[in-house]
Amino acid sequence: TAPDWEPFVDRLMRTEKCEIYLTGSSAHMLSKEIATQMRGRALSWELFPFSFREFLDYKGIESEDARSTKKRLLTQKAFEEYWESGGFPEVVGLNRLLRIKILQEYFYTILFRDLIERHDVSHPKAVTDLAYWLVDNAAAHYSVNNLTGYLRSLGHKVPKATVADYLEWFEDAYFLFTVRMFDASLTRSNANPKKIYCIDHALVAATASGILVNAGHLLENLVFTALRRYYPENFNYKTKTGREVDFIVLLRAGERRLVQACESLVEPRTRKRETTALSEAMTELGLKSGTIVTRIEDEVIEIENGTIEVVPAWRFLLDPLESMG
Template sequence: MDALLEQIIADFHERPLPQLTRRTVELPALTNKIDTVIGMRRTGKTWFLYQQMQDCMERGIPKECLLYINFDDERLYPMQRDELRRIPETYYRLYPLHKQNTCYFFFDEIQNVDGWEPFVRRLLDSENIQLALTGSSARLLSREIASTLRGRAITTEIFPFSFAEVLTHQGIDHDLFRPPGAEKRALYANRLHQYLLQGGFPEIQGVEAPYRQQILQEYVDVVILRDVIERHGVTNIVPLRYLIRHLLNAPATLFSVNRFHNDLKSQGIAIGKNTLHEYLEYLIDAYLIDTVPIFARSVRRRQVNPRKVYAIDTGLAQAFRHDAHVDRGRLLENMVFTALRRQRLEISYFRSEEGYEVDFHTTSRDGIRQLIQVSETLSNSQTRQRELRALVVAMEQCQLNTATVVTVDEAERIEQHGRLIEVIPAWRWLLTQT
């Protein structure tokens, strides 16, 4: 094992880091805290670690002060937890002078070793290191980290590429410091349409539609198998697959477990309501979908009203369409949700007693609130009246003086009853989100 670890460490220090598309996320890297990076499979967690290594080297830290171990390396199978101690021992034997310096250890997919948690806690306490871990969402979820690492970890979530990151990946400048001209606006609008359909998973950027759909469907199959069936011991697989297809085929819609349970029952598929609730939570834990409650101060009202369901990426939703139809309105709303979700905002939807609905009410960690309506277009007079009326009612009841309407490509400033509504193209809105 020692000879193998020496070879793995030497190979890492000898190889150049891969060229990567820079993510806008940063690690906190707090003293005496373990950075844990989580998210759905194939979102780029490993490459995000490479970005952190590159940043270290740009700050003048020698590469020999960095250690990267990928526990998915088949040469390490089957590594036992009592062998983990050999990693720092081997490293410091190779670089004894670095024991006096701060070193940076990056452990990828460490959950492959049973009982890894005491090792990383001891390593953080006994050595002068900054430690970052990644893991599949199957066994390195945020709530599990909280219990197993006993408050020693701080979590960073990785999602598929944002719109800005996709433009960066394609080599397209997206600095809005200067207003873009007509040609640049047309380019942004074109790329927005692509982004709506293909989503942001790094691997499928630029892949033709049939292959892209197949790859994304295979992503979901792996999540079902590894992060739901194996992890939770699910045996009633038929209703689970029905649930996933239903949710991904109908993004940005209200979902009721009771109604879905009745639909399954009418088809002769047996499953309990409580089990369906559990399945839904499993899919949220695996970062496949997410849900949004109604905006209400009453806990009971939030509980009894149905939640809206969103895919974690619009590409997944489009890959599970039953037909070739593109519902740009739903995809646009789902895209806005994922942008808000990246910011770790408190998200809900607003519905008045009269039935007026606004897609998003958000609250930041600083207490800043905003109302966001999503509409493909306001060119239709009935649509315009409905969307603006809902926003005015919501602004009055939420005591807010401003609101936003995100459209495909329209821009306008509207005053209604002393309140300001800004209509903004989706590409511009996305590029202003941080």
């Protein structure tokens, strides 16, 4: 960052009729620290990789009527491209190998500039190994205890408190996000296993160590980023019988929405598992509707205690709130 930028910006704001845009998330100053410096005189906006609607706009596809019969096939085709490329603008339209190479460079840059250099990390290999594990396990549960044990199994003597710091730094850098279990008790919520998600599903696919990445986990990660962009307050939900719903979204005025992500409901056991979990959660929370986001399936399932709307990912991403009913 430029030295003494604060008094310079302060002088501009007092003497000139102008708008000033400041960006953060660098090795020197995060966006929330800029907001702190300019407290009371600034509005903060979170910037994410392209949403699907922004991706359509970038491609020159009119997003306002993207669901019309005339535009639907074009929109669905664009979603398949978005599924492969993700939302980082620089990689859109590139061939697969170059796209993967650039996304991998993003991964290393975030690790070394926004984390290791910024925080002067004394165990850089531990941070790198942890980041790889979390990306490999995007949309999976973790606890600080099991992460600490994993790092120790690799020979890293890192205490639990330091691992917790690493997780907080990942989130500060808008790289990896933690979602807690929904619970009226904050203590229990913090003690329960949590889930991890990445800022971009294509970044997961590009940097994960496995040859085949779990498509269901990628879809869940994609649903998370769509929700996180608009609704910071979303949690994982577990019913009294132990069944899991991927997201409970807390809206304004105390409203709640339930969202499940599942690549396909074609297999009968999968369909029963997903709908039963959602039905139980709806009953426990007094809700009459729930949503299951799939890759391509589109239907309405009437159940005894309400309605489950099954929506294809492309339609959900265009308007998450409308899709949640």
